[in-house]
Amino acid sequence: MTDDTRAAAEELAERVRDGELRLHELEDHADADAAAAARRLLVEEWSGAPLDSVGDYGFAAEDADANIENMVGAVQVPMGVAGPVTVRGGSLDGERYLPLATTEGALLASVNRGCSVLDDAGGANARVLKSGMTRAPVFRVADVIEAEALVEWVRENRETLREAAEETTSHGELSEVTPYVVGSSVYLRFRYDTKDAMGMNMATIATRAACDVVEDETDASLVALSGNLCSDKKPAAINAIEGRGRSVTADVTVPREVVEERLHTTPEAVAELNTRKNLVGSAKAASLGFNAHVANVVAAMFLATGQDAAQVVEGANAITTAEVRDGGLYVSVSLASLEVGTVGGGTKLPTQAEGLDVLGVRGGGDPAGSNADALAEAIAVGSLAGELSLLSALASRHLSSAHAELGR
Ligand SMILES: CC(C)(COP(=O)([O-])OP(=O)([O-])OC[C@H]1O[C@@H](n2cnc3c(N)ncnc32)[C@H](O)[C@@H]1OP(=O)([O-])[O-])[C@@H](O)C(=O)NCCC(=O)NCCSC(=O)C[C@@](C)(O)CC(=O)[O-]
Ligand SMILES: NC(=O)C1=CN([C@@H]2O[C@H](COP(=O)(O)OP(=O)(O)OC[C@H]3O[C@@H](n4cnc5c(N)ncnc54)[C@H](OP(=O)(O)O)[C@@H]3O)[C@@H](O)[C@H]2O)C=CC1
Structure with a gap:
């Protein structure tokens, strides 16, 4: 760490102690490495844990800007x-x-x-x-009559949904939309070819655009952009059977x-x-x-x-x-x-x-x-x-x- 970075970190830490800045706002006032160093100073004070190894990382903190908030350093795995x-x-x-x-x-x-x-x-x-990354929003409908109407609308308007979704990405392609009904909840499982991206951000953003069209054109209301039938980061038989990624x-x-x-x-x-x-x-x-x-x-x-x-x-x-x-x-x-x-x-x-x-x-x-x-x-x-x-x-x-x- 350079002397300038250390001085900037000490100043930032002092401003956090004074209640002038919040811990996650430091990048607005200094470069990302100084912000991380300031957080280490504060966490060391609060926890009594030295963070020398965590602070000894081999890349510029700003390179991780899109990957982490409140960064203090890096954990190194052999x-x-x-x-x-x-x-x-x-x-x-x-x-x-x-x-x-x-x-x-x-x-x-x-x-x-x-x-x-x-x-x-x-x-x-x-x-x-x-191959295909999925996102399955959940919609609320009044009853099974409305659920059937929504499923029918989706079947007849795949092209409209595809156009809306693909407007948000130059790489992603919507390959299918599979409806599932449980009482007054309707899940639409969107599947995309996301090319070389894992695609979870891409599919989420594209599905949001498609959901806007569903809400405009039907009586269904979006409850959540992810309705857990996707199914991301949970053990789920649907992934074992239908595949994901x-x-x-x-x-x-x-x-x-x-x-x-x-x-x-x-x-x-x-x-x-x-x-x-x-x-x-x-x-x-x-x-x-x-x-x-x-x-x-x-x-x-x-x-x-x-x-x-x-x-x-x-x-x-x-x-x-x-x-x-x-x-x-x-x-x-x-x-x-x-x-x-x-x-x-x-x-x-x-x-x-x-x-x-x-x-x-x-x-x-x-x-x-x-x-x-x-x-x-x-x-x-x-x-x-x-x-x-x-x-x-x-x-x-x-x-x-x-x-x-x-x-x-
Ligand atoms: C450890 C071995 C490989 C020995 O196996 P070995 O055949 O006695 O070893 P070897 O000294 O004759 O060497 C054979 C080859 O193994 C490799 N090898 C050998 N040593 C090294 C080393 N130091 N570094 C790198 N490579 C090594 C290397 O390829 C070597 O060939 P060579 O290059 O010499 O012609 C063997 O006993 C083995 O594979 N054991 C299984 C260990 C294992 O798979 N552990 C995984 C984790 S277990 C777990 O987490 C899950 C569990 C178990 O709970 C899941 C469950 O419920 O099943
Ligand atoms: N949002 C969420 O709900 C979740 C997000 N995540 C996080 O999402 C991130 C991964 O999302 P992901 O969408 O893969 O990545 P990114 O959000 O980083 O987006 C990747 C972008 O790269 C562009 N791109 C450039 N070249 C290619 C190519 N050859 N193939 C495909 N895309 C290309 C695409 O832009 P364009 O679309 O403009 O063509 C694509 O959208 C991870 O950080 C993960 O942790 C994880 C789980 C859930």
Whole structure:
């Protein structure tokens, strides 16, 4: 921190102590780094907690202007790489290192082992099979007669809704509007092709414009722009069934000798374990995640590439299958609702942008949407590697010893 920044921070802090400024107004009176430093001084006074590490961040605070309010600094999460791994995707083709940020020891080692096994098997396939970001406003109607009228109006006026929504964006395209009725509440689930953006801001802004038309043209009243049938940042079966963001699958067939030599187990043992754990165990638990630890890879790659961390909730909505095939081990992972972008949100922050660069997917793709598809395929392959390695560690009874050795 320069002397000028320190002096500006001390002056700002004094003005907050005097009640002249509120904590969130400091950027109006100084640059963003001085504002963050002033907040650290005040929080240190109030809490007694030193914030030297939090204040030691490696980017200009103003770069995070659109990402955070009341900034005091940055939390740093260690980042590593797994790979290289050969991805044979629809949009990502070739060898890549996968960037992962985590605090869980043994995770990188595990994904790294999985990647080397995928490569020994000739690489992993990956495809995005469905794509679309949803926003579902809830409207109030008088009764079921009005509900039916609204549903009918929506069916007959899709083009009007599309025009209104798409006026707000040069990239987004409205692909469908699905009505759901519950008594006097009507939910319209708008789905957009958001190209390389994760698209939650884009879809929200576009849906607001469409809702104005609905209110102008029908008797329905908008209660909330998000009616939870979207469904964002909550565990929800609708995302597992209908998809949200990217629905992406990765798979591989690993030869028997590779399973035995590299994973210390057999295809039969992994297939049985997958059925009893990921399928039957998850069913008994009424889990939405029929997998071992897809959340680990989704969270670590989300942090490394600037995705919205709260969307790990639906990103981990995945089913892992395993079967013995021609003596080898076929394994697949299908992530139903992986919400990712390579533009917007946290993707432009310097460290996260470098994470995207490691994969070669930063910014807008050509054609638009192909970079976000490629990122989804990379995360699916990382998840496949993680599943292969952890299932094998469980089958060979190495889970606790691995974590005792690497994770404490
Ligand atoms: C730890 C291993 C990989 C050892 O596995 P191993 O086969 O004994 O290790 P190895 O020393 O023979 O090395 C094999 C390969 O692993 C990788 N590897 C090995 N060590 C490292 C390292 N230090 N750094 C980077 N990569 C490493 C590396 O690719 C190496 O190949 P090489 O490059 O040497 O030819 C294995 O036991 C394992 O994968 N265990 C599983 C750990 C795991 O997946 N943890 C995930 C978190 S568990 C959790 O959070 C969720 C849970 C469990 O609660 C969910 C549930 O309910 O199921
Ligand atoms: N508003 C909400 O309810 C919620 C917001 N969020 C937050 O939303 C943010 C993500 O929203 P998102 O809409 O993705 O990002 P941004 O709001 O950052 O918008 C991204 C914009 O980038 C432009 N763009 C440029 N090139 C491309 C391209 N190749 N493909 C697509 N768009 C391109 C588009 O502009 P144009 O539209 O003009 O074409 C697009 O709207 C995150 O910060 C997340 O945390 C998360 C959950 C809910």
